[in-house]
């Protein structure tokens with residue numbers, strides 16, 4: 001049976017479920033992740049089920065029109081990112097009932113690997 005993980009933003013307005021085994025987690029030092037503290041857990045698009053109405057989410061686009069940083073407009077928590085083709089990166093810091101200090105986290109040098117991208 002597939003593991004089902006629940007994630008939420010801080011205020012609880014945004015909730016989602018991920019039906020996928022908890023796996024590789026990446027901390028990134030790119031211009032955006034360094035500021036938001038996003039902890040990447042990339043899962044197949046079909047493994048993610050949004051439990052909240054889509055229009056409750058806000059999105060910040062800075063690199064491509066098809067990829068963005070999706071966050072709760074009420075509490076500001078970064079919930080997931082799109083723009084990885086068949087994957088969505090969900091923020092493992094939003095896992096309900098999981099202490100992030102118990103997770104193994106790898107580092108990814110996004111600062112060197114990716115161009116910063118336009119901010120306008």
Ligand SMILES: [Zn+2]
Nearest residue numbers: 009011072075
């Ligand atoms: Zn919120």
